Amino acid sequence: xxxxxxxxxxxxxxxxxxxxxxxxxxxxxxxxxxxxxxxxxxxxxxxxxxxxxxxxxxxxxxxxxxxxxxxxxxxxxxxxxxxxxxxxxxxxxxxxxxxxxxxxxxxxxxxxxxxxxxxxxxxxxxxxxxxxxxxxxxxxxxxxxxxxxxxxxxxxxxxxxxxxxxxxxxxxxxxxxxxxxxxxxxxxxxxxxxxxxxxxxxxxxxxxxxxxxxxxxxxxxxxxxxxxxxxxxxxxxxxxxxxxxxxxxxxxxxxxxxxxxxxxxxxxxxxxxxxxxxxxxxxxxxxxxxxxxxxxxxxxxxxxxxxxxxxxxxxxxxxxxxxxxxxxxxxxxxxxxxxxxxxxxxxxxxxxxxxxxxxxxxxxxxxxxxxxxxxxxxxxxxxxxxxxxxxxxxxxxxxxxxxxxxxxxxxxxxxxxxxxxxxxxxxxxxxxxxxxxxxxxxxxxxxxxxxxxxxxxxxxxxxxxxxxxxxxxxxxxxxxxxxxxxxxxxxxxxxxxxxxxxxxxxxxxxxxxxxxxxxxxxxxxxxxxxxxxxxxxxxxxxxxxxxxxxxxxxxxxxxxxxxxxxxxxxxxxxxxxxxxxxxxxxxxxxxxxxxxxxxxxxxxxxxxxxxxxxxxxxxxxxxxxxxxxxxxxxxxxxxxxxxxxxxxxxxxxxxxxxxxxxxxxxxxxxxxxxxxxxxxxxxxxxxxxxxxxxxxxxxxxxxxxxxxxxxxxxxxxxxxxxxxxxxxxxxxxxxxxxxxxxxxxxxxxxxxxxxxxxxxxxxxxxxxxxxxxxxxxxxxxxxxxxxxxxxxxxxxxxxxxxxxxxxxxxxxxxxxxxxxxxxxxxxxxxxxxxxxxxxxxxxxxxxxxxxxxxxxxxxxxxxxxxxxxxxxxxxxxxxxxxxxxxxxxx
Numbered sequence: 001x002x003x004x005x006x007x008x009x010x011x012x013x014x015x016x017x018x019x020x021x022x023x024x025x026x027x028x029x030x031x032x033x034x035x036x037x038x039x040x041x042x043x044x045x046x047x048x049x050x051x052x053x054x055x056x057x058x059x060x061x062x063x064x065x066x067x068x069x070x071x072x073x074x075x076x077x078x079x080x081x082x083x084x085x086x087x088x089x090x091x092x093x094x095x096x097x098x099x100x101x102x103x104x105x106x107x108x109x110x111x112x113x114x115x116x117x118x119x120x121x122x123x124x125x126x127x128x129x130x131x132x133x134x135x136x137x138x139x140x141x142x143x144x145x146x147x148x149x150x151x152x153x154x155x156x157x158x159x160x161x162x163x164x165x166x167x168x169x170x171x172x173x174x175x176x177x178x179x180x181x182x183x184x185x186x187x188x189x190x191x192x193x194x195x196x197x198x199x200x201x202x203x204x205x206x207x208x209x210x211x212x213x214x215x216x217x218x219x220x221x222x223x224x225x226x227x228x229x230x231x232x233x234x235x236x237x238x239x240x241x242x243x244x245x246x247x248x249x250x251x252x253x254x255x256x257x258x259x260x261x262x263x264x265x266x267x268x269x270x271x272x273x274x275x276x277x278x279x280x281x282x283x284x285x286x287x288x289x290x291x292x293x294x295x296x297x298x299x300x301x302x303x304x305x306x307x308x309x310x311x312x313x314x315x316x317x318x319x320x321x322x323x324x325x326x327x328x329x330x331x332x333x334x335x336x337x338x339x340x341x342x343x344x345x346x347x348x349x350x351x352x353x354x355x356x357x358x359x360x361x362x363x364x365x366x367x368x369x370x371x372x373x374x375x376x377x378x379x380x381x382x383x384x385x386x387x388x389x390x391x392x393x394x395x396x397x398x399x400x401x402x403x404x405x406x407x408x409x410x411x412x413x414x415x416x417x418x419x420x421x422x423x424x425x426x427x428x429x430x431x432x433x434x435x436x437x438x439x440x441x442x443x444x445x446x447x448x449x450x451x452x453x454x455x456x457x458x459x460x461x462x463x464x465x466x467x468x469x470x471x472x473x474x475x476x477x478x479x480x481x482x483x484x485x486x487x488x489x490x491x492x493x494x495x496x497x498x499x500x501x502x503x504x505x506x507x508x509x510x511x512x513x514x515x516x517x518x519x520x521x522x523x524x525x526x527x528x529x530x531x532x533x534x535x536x537x538x539x540x541x542x543x544x545x546x547x548x549x550x551x552x553x554x555x556x557x558x559x560x561x562x563x564x565x566x567x568x569x570x571x572x573x574x575x576x577x578x579x580x581x582x583x584x585x586x587x588x589x590x591x592x593x594x595x596x597x598x599x600x601x602x603x604x605x606x607x608x609x610x611x612x613x614x615x616x617x618x619x620x621x622x623x624x625x626x627x628x629x630x631x632x633x634x635x636x637x638x639x640x641x642x643x644x645x646x647x648x649x650x651x652x653x654x655x656x657x658x659x660x661x662x663x664x665x666x667x668x669x670x671x672x673x674x675x676x677x678x679x680x681x682x683x684x685x686x687x688x689x690x691x692x693x694x695x696x697x698x699x700x701x702x703x704x705x706x707x708x709x710x711x712x713x714x715x716x717x718x719x720x721x722x723x724x725x726x727x728x729x730x731x732x733x734x735x736x737x738x739x740x741x742x743x744x745x746x747x748x749x750x751x752x753x754x755x756x757x758x759x760x761x762x763x764x765x766x767x768x769x770x771x772x773x774x775x776x777x778x779x780x781x782x783x784x785x786x787x788x789x790x791x792x793x794x795x796x797x798x799x800x801x802x803x804x805x806x807x808x809x810x811x812x813x814x815x816x817x818x819x820x821x822x823x824x825x826x827x828x829x830x831x832x833x834x835x836x837x838x839x840x841x842x843x844x845x846x847x848x849x850x851x852x853x854x855x856x857x858x859x860x861x862x863x864x865x866x867x868x869x870x871x872x873x874x875x876x877x878x879x880x881x882x883x884x885x886x887x888x889x890x
Contacts, residue, residue: 544716645733
């Protein structure tokens, strides 16, 4: 396996959890069986960043994390255990706005002539003539005129840098140095060079003070306005971004500007420090954030792979060879990662989807559809919800990006005699149809145009005859046979389809569509409900063949809800009719808590039934189980976590409120409803009703959680553990899933050395999950070839309970490992005391496995369990036990 990557643990670094804070955890992770830390971005980010994806400076390690010196200390501890470090890198965008980004500020100061102008994807010739050769800066808290009048635009001088800039709160807008002399009165004229030194003299300091004073009062504001109108940028209210912005952002986040790493010098500038860290042996591989944000992903991965290979000879002897390279990529249904990319695979969203489908019972779809029809009162299929959301996003936050694409295509059309009569409006009408139907994040160079052609064919049937030629022309311009001058339009197209998918699907539809929330997560496809054992095996076989070193993840820093919250909610797919009765009964019971309110869009109930059903599911997934009194478990902290999730969910859904236009009345009424649900008042019976139902499904949910953990650890690929998820993970969407982790408790639990069996009676505290992880990962460490090179063999289960087990073997010449994992466990009636299932359930159920070795077979999870071949085939290990095991025959 490349560079010995057996298993990774993802850690989120920030000022509250630095590189030095991770040093004492290395011993624990080594004991758990981890081979590599997988670090969030470490380069210098915006001060106070909690995630590191807002890079300001690619040349240094973030000082808030401890800088390079702390990284050296962490790597030294890793090397002492033979471990490595994989670094998350962010080549597709940088933090802008605020201050401190030298590249961006150079562009603002010098405009198109800046040495950094080509580093960012800026349209210097947009449709709006007021922005020709200028950059729109939509960072003002109020309309420009108001900011000018109320003094929140302030000219300042930086003596250390020798430069003037206009400031608006935390935002710095540099003044072009060519305009510095114009700020002074003739008698105060500064020298032609050496402004910084001169300004530190008494004469110069006084002249600077007078220059700044000239910007005060009504006349001063007029002078400041005239000065700003001459700059290489136009200051604007933040609300203008959706309609006018003329540079590419990360999705619709105006504080993150897209980079053009397709230019070799930009690639070098962005990656110089990263390659240096690899050459110095301080990192051992990389994870590329949002690969679809790059103009040419395939060419990029080849260039990065070659750069790492070229640096390899300089690495110190103790550094492992190779350079694992992973890409964050969300694959659509039936989409595969391009095999020509020089990478080891994805970061594991595709596996998350495969195992999630396996844990859902397709037979529950109809009853949950009916429940959602009752609750939603609107679009009741995910497909319809997604298309509506795409249209809304194109009209909203990505309107300027659509306009930029239309402008690029209209320019091409004017040059083509056969297309010059295609007006921008005509092009936009057809283009919208294509974008709304586009099934993947984006297409890639060399993909043959199959996706685009299929979309155009699906759109064609709904177009009037007059628009058919426009569709044909658009397919030619955007497809593989496009003329050379269409490269810019194609780049605009792929840089629109990816953020459109992210914003319309993950950040809108996932919060609007609530048939079953366990099917709404990054990488999943909620239009699909349940999967089969055969499909899971097929996916594992393909990965073993094509991407044997790909990451396997079931929890990430981007997940909408924790892996074990999803596992618990998946049980509802088995109890769909019962859940429908329970949910409607709860809605009736809690009806007095709903309020009739009036919002900007008119009267409504708050929450509406869709938001109510989504809230009930969220409470079910996150509800703390345990032995203590209920009132001790439902703490103020829990209420605050759910309340924070609720505000985010309502705003992301964009139905009654949004980030851009919050509706306080609706949000406050929903918050009051939540308070009412969780009220400790003795007459409020709802918390006890909810707790009773959670306790009913929690044992099956725990088996689902153990199953997905077991499958992640044993399937082809490299299992990734998200920080803290070695115990139960009932977290909510970020920032909740990035809360501090009680590593001391986890370290103490591992030190106790208990096997899985004795911990099963205490399954609610999560130690049983850690014991499972440790048992498998330690075995992986001792037998790496079995997992890296071993064959994958599906094992057929026969009998009445065949649908409730997934079984497969990993085989090498020296050993065979058999994995038995439960699925659809509600019907197995797991005992709440220890998750065991009655022996009678397995009568008549067996493994149909002619190639099974004779044994003896030893259990990794129950060290005292030794079975012969017959006992294994007839599933003796499941009798009156938790229905999962890993058996090894050497």
